[in-house]
Amino acid sequence: MISKRAQQLQPSATLKVTGRAKELKRQGKSIVSLSAGEPDFKTPQFICDAAIEAIQNGFHGYTMNTGTPELRAAIVEKLKRDNNLEFDAAQIVCSNGAKQSVGFSLLALIDKGDEVIIPAPYWVSYPEMVRLAEGESVIVRTSFENNFKLTPSQLEESITEKTKAIILCSPSNPTGSCYSKDELAALADVLRKHPNIYIISDEIYEYIVFEGDHVSILNAAPDLKDRVVLINGFSKGFAMTGWRLGYLAAHPDVVTAVSKIQSQETSAPSSISQKAAEAAYNGPLDEVLAMREEFKKRRDFMVASLNEIEGVSCFTPGGAFYVFPDISHYLGAKKPNGDTIQNSTELCLYLLDEFGLAVVPGDAFGEPDGLRMSYAAAMSDLEDAMNRFQEGLATLTVH
Structure with missing residues (x-):
């Protein structure tokens, strides 16, 4: 059965x-x-070349469960350079795609019956991932008139004593909407009043922002850092979907929990993909x-x-x-x-x-x-x- x-x-x-x-x-x-x-x-040629070089040099064994030290160092530098965010390598977990980072984060944070707030329209996998973690999705329908962005009042009304997390995606799949710094700050004002709620911030489309720079909720509310699980990866911005490589940056407690889950479910992502990703973050963005x-x-x-x-x-x-x-x-x-x-x-x-x-x-x-x-x-x-x-x-x- x-x-x-x-x-x-x-x-x-x-x-x-x-x-x-x-x-x-x-x-x-x-x-x-x-x-x-x-x-x-x-995928840009210089990224492919880095992968080919890794293969030719015999770099095709298992790596550390959370990713190579070199890739995690490149991620730390990128977060500082491009996002003005301070992390260290011990706060990074590299995974088989950003999708895995989201799923393992939910497994690490959610217990049976815990509620996760998900603004709609949402990426199709979010509610199913919550279901796998035995949580309950609280779907909040946003409006076309507000470009499908969650408002502070909607957020406040959706929070209960069972709320454990909220998933935000900006730029959004499926709408393409981007939250401004002020909009994120307003949501953060609500979340500040509820210290037990984690924020899973899916920023996989970071490099595809058409007006101004990408803004993370950590830029708008750095004091919430210990409660934010930042999700990112290489598939969208670098056209690396098939390379299957993503990562999360989070508090050490979350990293430890996700690392344990990953060690038993999949272990580290592809060594070749990690070398390609390292080149992506260390190379030009032309x-x-x-x-x-x-x-x-x-x-x-x-x-x-x-x-x-x-x-x-x-x-x-x-x-x-x-x-x-x-x-x-x-x-x-x-x-x-x-x-x-x-x-x-x-x-x-x-x-x-x-x-x-x-x-x-x-x-x-x-x-x-x-x-x-x-x-x-x-x-x-x-x-x-x-x-x-x-x-x-x-x-x-x-x-």
């Missing part, structure tokens, strides 16, 4: 949509996919900045195109590579065959099956009135996608 734990988990909706799109494409159907959260650029500029052009195109479509609204996200338009106008609309579009999932399946456009329903992110489109794709694909989107919506009858 399969465990109740496994039976209760939901599969990743983004991977599900991506998989269905790939299957339709394999069958010969023309598909444009804006579903995957993966840069469409190659290609990272070039990718960001290209993403900005695509963002501007997507936002303008979406807002030209009748019944669709889209704010301009400050970072990441997603737009999250409001499509509530089309919920309840009729397909040509007379069937009703009941929710965003049905709308996305209709667009995929009839028009070959793969996007992810907002239902998967806890926001039924929206959907996520990734613009980590060539401009020609984005133009094609917008044509298909507009064409698909035009076939629906709105009452």
Whole structure:
């Protein structure tokens, strides 16, 4: 009998949509996919060269459980240089992707019945990770009008005696929203009154911020450092998704707990990936900045195109590579065959099956009135996608 734990988990909706799109494409159907959260650029060559050199030098054995001293030193220097944050190497745990860092942090912090506040729209894995840790997710629905950002009053109202943690993601997956320093400071004012709550700050899209610099909650509230678990990695900014390398920076007690879990579950991440990551943080950011500029052009195109479509609204996200338009106008609309579009999932399946456009329903992110489109794709694909989107919506009858 399969465990109740496994039976209760939901599969990743983004991977599900991506998989269905790939299957339709394999069958010969023309598909444009804006579903995957993966840069469409190659990993910078100097990073690849560092990995090749590591292989040639025989650096392919197990490393220390928490990562090589050299990589953790590079992370410490990067946090100081780019984020004005002071950590030491003993406060860093390198993992097989930032996703693992989030999951192991929850396993280290959450006991059965503990509550974790998650603003919606949220990354699809957060609630399932809380479920794996036997915690309870408290989903707080934010508003399109506020660019889907949690307000201090919403946070205060969501806190109970069982609250153990909150997960913040800025820039956000799936909305691209970025919290300002003032907004983070206002949330910190609430959290200061509740000293037993940890803040898991997912900053994986740090290098993809279009206006100004990335701001961490630790920049806005350095006094909360002992309660913050900072999550980051190399997949998005350096186009290193397949290298599977992330890390966390946290209080020594959290690091000790996560290290014990990691030592039994996976041990250290790939030695080759660690050498590549070390080169990434010690090297130039020219290609990272070039990718960001290209993403900005695509963002501007997507936002303008979406807002030209009748019944669709889209704010301009400050970072990441997603737009999250409001499509509530089309919920309840009729397909040509007379069937009703009941929710965003049905709308996305209709667009995929009839028009070959793969996007992810907002239902998967806890926001039924929206959907996520990734613009980590060539401009020609984005133009094609917008044509298909507009064409698909035009076939629906709105009452």
